[in-house]
Amino acid sequence: MKDPRKKVLAVSSGGGHWVQLKRCLPALEGERLWVATVEPGAASSIDCERFFVVKDASRWSKIALLRCALGMAWLLVRTRPDVVISTGAAPGLLALIFGKLVGARTIWIDSIANAGELSLSGRKAGRFADLWLTQWPHLQTADGPEYRGSVL
Amino acid sequence: MIFATVGGQLPFDRMIRVVDEWAGTAGRDDVFCQILDGTFEPEHAEWARTLPLEAFHERLLGADLIIAHAGMGTILTALEVGRPVLVLPRRASLGEQRNDHQLATAERFRSGGQVHVAMDESELRERLANVDELTAAPTIGPRASDELLTAIREFVRR
Numbered sequence: 001m002k003d004p005r006k007k008v009l010a011v012s013s014g015g016g017h018w019v020q021l022k023r024c025l026p027a028l029e030g031e032r033l034w035v036a037t038v039e040p041g042a043a044s045s046i047d048c049e050r051f052f053v054v055k056d057a058s059r060w061s062k063i064a065l066l067r068c069a070l071g072m073a074w075l076l077v078r079t080r081p082d083v084v085i086s087t088g089a090a091p092g093l094l095a096l097i098f099g100k101l102v103g104a105r106t107i108w109i110d111s112i113a114n115a116g117e118l119s120l121s122g123r124k125a126g127r128f129a130d131l132w133l134t135q136w137p138h139l140q141t142a143d144g145p146e147y148r149g150s151v152l
Numbered sequence: 153m154i155f156a157t158v159g160g161q162l163p164f165d166r167m168i169r170v171v172d173e174w175a176g177t178a179g180r181d182d183v184f185c186q187i188l189d190g191t192f193e194p195e196h197a198e199w200a201r202t203l204p205l206e207a208f209h210e211r212l213l214g215a216d217l218i219i220a221h222a223g224m225g226t227i228l229t230a231l232e233v234g235r236p237v238l239v240l241p242r243r244a245s246l247g248e249q250r251n252d253h254q255l256a257t258a259e260r261f262r263s264g265g266q267v268h269v270a271m272d273e274s275e276l277r278e279r280l281a282n283v284d285e286l287t288a289a290p291t292i293g294p295r296a297s298d299e300l301l302t303a304i305r306e307f308v309r310r
Contacts, residue, residue, distance in 0.1 A: 149299030
């Protein structure tokens with residue numbers, strides 16, 4: 001019989017993005033949770049089936065971005081998740097892009113730090129996210145993103 | 153203990169200077185600063201450039217007040233441990249961050265009442281002069297809101 005659980009790959013960069021991703025993980029209890037983030041030390045604070053360390057990147061460094069993209073593409077090809085979820089930033093956007101390419105459904109939760117406007121990765125994520133969320137009601141628009149609560 | 157932290161990404165000399173100056177004038181010997189590769193080295197407060205994760209968490213738990221940039225990692229972690237937190241937003245115009253999203257974060261959190269906010273150094277000095285007035289917001293649990301968790305769960309199971 002096929003495993004009814006979904007294989008979910010949760011991705012974030014470090015700092016606040018990671019803290020916010022962790023707060024979302026209770027929603028994935030009962031699924032097969034795979035996690036990818038930039039800090040090796042983060043593994044000890046969560047319970048997941050597999051843990052991957054990925055290179056961090058931002059749009060400010062082309063080389064780091066390329067390295068991160070290659071690693072992320074390979075990770076998505078290897079893991080073939082049913083769902084990709086991310087709280088940002090650049091590594092998460094890349095995970096959503098490659099996730100779509102391997103047939104995953106995708107969730108973007110824009111950081112609660114973006115209270116004035118969506119982040120650049122958050123705006124770009126709109127094209128690749130099946131569930132595209134902001135954590136601030138006033139940033140919700142008819143064309144997305146949606147507001148469906150926050151990490152607080 | 154008063155714990156000032158610049159977070160894990162970039163130094164924040166402007167904040168550390170004010171905290172150290174206050175430690176000197178107020179005669180506080182219980183101030184600890186984590187400064188990354190800041191060029192300003194505190195004269196009155198104890199300091200370290202980085203702290204191992206465990207030690208960082210211990211400092212947070214033991215703090216009567218956490219002074220920080222308006223970064224969500226620090227704010228959320230401070231609210232999780234239920235300590236009072238006072239933030240000074242970084243400014244892009246001063247080269248402290250690439251954009252001014254911390255100003256928006258600080259404004260929103262100030263109106264939400266969850267953190268104390270100083271928008272600039274003079275406000276930071278004022279808040280520190282009345283440090284006993286800085287109380288903690290109610291501790292938050294380790295999970296996102298039920299609304300968000302439900303939205304995620306329903307989408308994943310679909």
